[in-house]
Amino acid sequence: MKSSNIILVLIASFPLSAPADQLQCGEKLITNGTTQAEAVARCGPPAQIERQPIYNESATALGPLGILPPAIQRSANSIPVEVWTYNFGPDRLMQRIRFENGVVVRIESLGYGF
Numbered sequence: 001m002k003s004s005n006i007i008l009v010l011i012a013s014f015p016l017s018a019p020a021d022q023l024q025c026g027e028k029l030i031t032n033g034t035t036q037a038e039a040v041a042r043c044g045p046p047a048q049i050e051r052q053p054i055y056n057e058s059a060t061a062l063g064p065l066g067i068l069p070p071a072i073q074r075s076a077n078s079i080p081v082e083v084w085t086y087n088f089g090p091d092r093l094m095q096r097i098r099f100e101n102g103v104v105v106r107i108e109s110l111g112y113g114f
Contacts, residue, residue: 022107023095034104036102047085050082053078053079056076057076059074079100080101080102084097092113093110094111096108
C-alpha cells in the first residue's frame with residue numbers, strides 16, 4: 001500500500017469532531033437556538049441540571065424634562081436559566097449546555113467523563 005493511501009485511510013478513520021458551539025449525539029446536532037425538548041430528544045436526559053434565574057432591572061423616565069425631576073418607573077424580570085451537564089463516559093468529553101428561556105445559548109466541553 002502506498003504511503004499516500006495509508007494517510008488517506010488514517011484520516012478517514014478519525015471521527016469528525018463537532019466545533020465547540022455544537023454538540024453531536026449520534027447523527028443529531030445541538031446548536032445555539034436548540035430548545036430543551038429538542039436537546040432531550042436528540043441526546044437523552046442530562047446527568048445533571050442546575051437551575052438559576054437571571055434578574056434584569058430597568059428604569060424608564062416618565063414625563064417631560066424640566067424643573068421637576070421626571071418620575072422613574074422601574075421594572076424587573078427574571079430569565080430562567082438551566083445548565084445541563086452530559087456525561088458520555090470515559091471515552092468522551094463531558095458537555096455543559098446553558099439554556100436561557102428554554103433555548104441553547106452556550107455549549108462548553110469539559111474534561112473526560114466517568
